[in-house]
Amino acid sequence: MTLYLQFIQRSWPLLCFGFVSIFWGNFGQSFFVSWYGAHIQESLGLSAALYGSLYSAGTLGSALTIMAVGGLIDRWPLQRFAAAVGAGLMLACLIMLVSYHAITLLVGFYLLRLCGQGLLPHTAQTTMARYFDADRGKALSLSASGVPVGEVILPLLAVALIGAVGWRGSWLVFAASVPLLYLPLILYFLRRAPQDTNTPPVQQAKAHNDTSMGRRQMLRDYRFWLALPAVLAAPFIVTGVFIQQGFILSAKNWDPLWLASCFIMYGVAHWLASLLAGVLVDFFSARRLLPFMHAPLIAALGVLGFCNGQWVAPVFMILLGTTIGVVGPITGALWAEVYGTGKLGSLRSLMTAFMVLSTAISPVLFGALIDAGITVQGLFGSCAIGAILASVLVSFSYPRLKLD
Known part of the structure; x- marks a missing residue:
């Protein structure tokens, strides 16, 4: 502090x-x-x-x-x-x-x-x-x-x-x-x-003879495409979870008021994790933290998919809030570290568009899977596997760059 x-x-x-x-x-x-x-x-x-x-x-x-x-x-x-x-x-x-x-x-x-x-x-x-x-x-x-x-x-x-x-x-x-x-x-x-x-x-x-790269260079960089699933995984999954929370309430037999009360824990975890992540980014760099940032998301999905009981709701919401808090500073600092700051607005606007599109897709996809009869274990287990694969892919992207 x-x-x-x-x-x-x-x-x-x-x-x-x-x-x-x-x-x-x-x-x-x-x-x-x-x-x-x-x-x-x-x-x-x-x-x-x-x-x-x-x-x-x-x-x-x-x-x-x-x-x-x-x-x-x-x-x-x-x-x-x-x-x-x-x-x-x-x-x-x-x-x-x-x-x-x-x-x-x-x-x-x-x-x-x-x-x-x-x-x-x-x-x-x-x-x-x-x-x-x-x-x-x-x-x-x-x-x-x-x-x-x-x-x-x-x-x-x-x-x-x-x-x-x-x-x-x-x-x-x-x-x-x-x-x-x-x-x-x-x-x-x-x-x-x-x-x-x-x-x-x-x-x-x-x-200042800045050598910052723009959208064209970023989109041609194979490492960007290895990192993209990890960058989009948290907003994609979290939006789908929130929009389809009725499915979760039904599957877990939770009272809506109980889940709503757990949003306080979500907000506190979000804020505290964000402050901690800010310090870690400055100490280690965003590139080094990328492969580890989805650990709380994977844990949250595992708890939600395969555990039962009233205790699952607060644990899940704390882990989810931690995820959003950690991901924000890491992905926010990433593009400046890798591509420079001269054209940062152009790069970030493209990533914002990708994020908004992903959050528009996930509720529709989750809804289609739920209508098709997928179980809570199948849905969130699949999401956890996806987050793990994204973390593996990102391990071969920017963290391989030599850090200053």
């Missing part, structure tokens, strides 16, 4: 920029939007299937757009890029306010997922990985704390606002928070950051 306190004291302006960017990005995360599902369906007269289809379509559209616009963070000053994404989030909230038709709702979902789930976290984590070298892991962990903080605060705020001003009125409040809070805060923090965030990173790289 002392390492973190010393680091925060030295670098608080840019760390605060990353934290608030990820915190405001929570407006586009599924855990937040889910609180509006019933209200939206009732107001617009949508079936659950149509509502889900609109949300999935908006998510997939945002993934494709991120690949096109995410690289602008390499060519624009950070202030301009962050302000543009913030304006996009404000527009998304305003469209949600005036959504009286399915098409309007689709546009709202698209912009929420693009700016909230995609570009604001992309902005924060690209900035952390780019401007911090020796402390990259800790920077990624601290900025990512905006997610668990949002998971605690924002659902309560949403419920309170819906009760006070209605679900539409609450989106007006969130839209107003961007120009009144988010934009002034990030400008304040960036003005006080010792790093040069006014010069576009590509120009900085040219001035």
